[in-house]
Amino acid sequence: MAKKFNLADFVQTGNVSESDTPEIVLLPWESIHGNAANFYTVDDVEELVNSISMHGLLDPVVVMADAEQPGEYVLISGHRRHKAWGILREKEPEKWAQMPAIVRSFSSPQLGELALIMANSAARKLTAPEISRQAERTEMLFYELKEQGYEFSGRMRDQVAAACQVSSTKLARLKVIRKKLAECWGPLWEKGKLAEDKAYKLAQLPGEVQARIFKVLPGAPARNIEIVGNLMVAGTDYRCEGLTGPDCLKCTHGDAFLRHDLEEPSSPCRGETCCLLCAKSSRDYSPCGRMCSKAKERRSAENAKKRDSQEKEAQRRANRLLRDIRKSAARLIKAADAAGIGDNVNVPLNDYCHSTKTVGWIRAAAEGGDLGYVYQNDLAPKNIDVKGAAEALHCSADYICGLTEELHPGGGDWALAMDWCTEPAMDNGRYLCLVDMGGVGDSDIHEQMLDLKDGIWTAYGRAVDPDMFTVVAWWPLPRRWEPFMGDTRKEG
Numbered sequence: 116m117a118k119k120f121n122l123a124d125f126v127q128t129g130n131v132s133e134s135d136t137p138e139i140v141l142l143p144w145e146s147i148h149g150n151a152a153n154f155y156t157v158d159d160v161e162e163l164v165n166s167i168s169m170h171g172l173l174d175p176v177v178v179m180a181d182a183e184q185p186g187e188y189v190l191i192s193g194h195r196r197h198k199a200w201g202i203l204r205e206k207e208p209e210k211w212a213q214m215p216a217i218v219r220s221f222s223s224p225q226l227g228e229l230a231l232i233m234a235n236s237a238a239r240k241l242t243a244p245e246i247s248r249q250a251e252r253t254e255m256l257f258y259e260l261k262e263q264g265y266e267f268s269g270r271m272r273d274q275v276a277a278a279c280q281v282s283s284t285k286l287a288r289l290k291v292i293r294k295k296l297a298e299c300w301g302p303l304w305e306k307g308k309l310a311e312d313k314a315y316k317l318a319q320l321p322g323e324v325q326a327r328i329f330k331v332l333p334g335a336p337a338r339n340i341e342i343v344g345n346l347m348v349a350g351t352d353y354r355c356e357g358l359t360g361p362d363c364l365k366c367t368h369g370d371a372f373l374r375h376d377l378e379e380p381s382s383p384c385r386g387e388t389c390c391l392l393c394a395k396s397s398r399d400y401s402p403c404g405r406m407c408s409k410a411k412e413r414r415s416a417e418n419a420k421k422r423d424s425q426e427k428e429a430q431r432r433a434n435r436l437l438r439d440i441r442k443s444a445a446r447l448i449k450a451a452d453a454a455g456i457g458d459n460v461n462v463p464l465n466d467y468c469h470s471t472k473t474v475g476w477i478r479a480a481a482e483g484g485d486l487g488y489v490y491q492n493d494l495a496p497k498n499i500d501v502k503g504a505a506e507a508l509h510c511s512a513d514y515i516c517g518l519t520e521e522l523h524p525g526g527g528d529w530a531l532a533m534d535w536c537t538e539p540a541m542d543n544g545r546y547l548c549l550v551d552m553g554g555v556g557d558s559d560i561h562e563q564m565l566d567l568k569d570g571i572w573t574a575y576g577r578a579v580d581p582d583m584f585t586v587v588a589w590w591p592l593p594r595r596w597e598p599f600m601g602d603t604r605k606e607g
Contacts, residue, residue: 139175141213144204147178147188147197152228152252156245163199172196175215179227191219191231223263225256232256233278243311244304246281247289253278292318297325303333313337320344327353328377331370335377342380343373353386375405436492443494444481446517447508448474453522454509463503464493502547502590513593535588540567542591548572549588560587 149157176193190197197214204211221227232253241249254275261267267274276283288311295318296304303309316337317325324347328340335343347353353373372386382395384403390396390410395403397414406414447462451474458475470493477494480486492498496516505512513519540546545566552559565572565579565586572579572586579586 139215139217142178142188142216142218144197144200144212144214146186147176147190147214147216148181149194149197150190150228150231152231153190153194157194157198160195160199160202163195164202167196167199168203172200172215175217177217177219177230179219179221182224188216188218189227191227223260225259225263229253229256229260229278242307243289243292243314244307246279246285247293250275250279250281250286250289251293288315291315295319295322297322297329299326299329300333310337313340316341316344320348324348327370327373331373332377339377339380343376343383346376346383346385351385371405371407375403378405436489437486439492440486440489440494441481441483443492444477447494447504447515448478448481450508450510450514450522451477456508460507462507463500464498516593518593535590537588540586540589540591543568545592546589547592548586548590551585551587553583553585564592565589 174193174196176196177191178188178193179191181187181189193216200211200214219227219230221230232249254271257267257271257274257278272283272286276286279286292304292311292314296314297317300309300314300317304314313336317328317340320328320340324344327347328335328344353370353376372384376383376385384393384395390403390407393403393406393410396406396410397417402414451460451462456474458473458478460474461471462474462477464470464472472493480494499515501512501515504515508515510522511519511524513524514522535549543566545564548563548565550561550563550565552561563574565574567573572581572584
């Protein structure tokens with residue numbers, strides 16, 4: 116008569132035949148042996164040794180009598196505890212001579228081994244390879260029990276999943292890995308160095324594809340393997356047979372194409388284009404790191420040529436800048452020499468950073484001296500402090516601005532006065548003004564470029580409010596001054 120196998124009852128009672136209440140007994144440590152059917156790792160017991168030494172064995176090992184050796188016992192559960200106890204026994208043989216154990220007996224060896232598997236499944240945090248081996252062995256035991264007359268309800272896969280305490284879906288994935296993962300990946304899988312998701316994606320590919328990926332880039336991410344593997348299944352060969360290019364009779368790049376796509380599957384090359392013809396090998400940004408040696412040589416030559424051209428252009432710009440600085444310096448020295456100014460006099464340059472240069476430095480620049488690193492012509496009219504330079508060199512602002520070659524051109528509105536004018540301005544035109552913004556003392560006096568039109572000061576075409584802004588002094592600006600706010604100067 117067939118016997119119903121109830122997994123829940125087996126888990127609860129352990130199929131104990133003699134008593135429903137297991138008895139803890141003391142057995143000689145050396146009489147307890149490891150189970151040949153145990154495939155779980157037995158290591159990292161240092162913490163367990165310390166725990167047993169301090170608190171004793173809180174959970175006795177479970178054993179069954181050895182059918183071949185009377186008085187000997189085989190472990191069902193507790194291999195790590197047994198090993199830790201043995202370490203303590205080596206230090207103190209008398210204290211740790213006997214070990215607490217629960218002795219169980221089973222009606223068949225298969226049930227005993229099943230008890231071992233289920234005990235480890237409940238007590239350990241298993242790796243995916245261990246779960247896979249556990250599931251394979253459990254399935255085999257269930258079929259052997261079925262041959263002995265036991266009946267199982269439902270699908271066998273569901274029974275195995277319940278015994279291993281994993282989902283049926285995970286069990287199916289692990290079975291695919293166990294059956295179809297290529298042999299070259301096996302050691303990594305068994306050592307826990309191959310992630311389950313990556314192993315599953317590999318196992319879904321043909322064996323030769325798995326082998327090529329392992330040879331070329333075993334560390335490729337799972338998603339990359341999936342993309343490239345599907346390309347290979349669809350017909351992408353990556354062997355570049357018949358692929359040719361400029362000055363290349365036969366491509367020898369080989370698996371470098373495959374490595375490229377495993378690294379960058381978002382923009383695969385598939386080994387269909389010669390590196391010498393591929394845009395990725397010649398672009399300025401993010402060039403392909405897997406291009407062939409000929410493409411690298413060509414790129415190096417092009418980069419060298421480009422660098423040489425850039426260096427020449429930079430040198431041309433530097434020479435042009437030096438010529439401009441020396442020309443500007445010579446112009447200022449002409450004014451300094453005419454006024455008899457010594458080399459120690461400072462000439463204000465950039466008014467926004469309040470920098471100055473001595474007449475001696477300007478003279479050296481005009482004579483071709485070493486200027487060090489320069490990035491602009493600080494002596495050019497657009498950069499110089501026109502008022503300060505005109506005062507320091509005793510020349511007109513027109514000369515500083517390059518509007519005339521005369522150091523002191525005729526008067527009128529063509530020349531910039533050397534002192535602020537405080538009398539009311541009469542003529543329409545553009546003026547540099549000192550404007551009182553309504554502050555206390557000199558703290559709110561600012562320079563402002565204004566236009567005078569029919570006796571009214573204007574800025575950007577609008578009349579200035581005399582209650583808020585008061586022009587206290589002014590300079591007339593040259594008529595050819597670069598327009599700043601629409602020209603309002605009357606033709607004289």
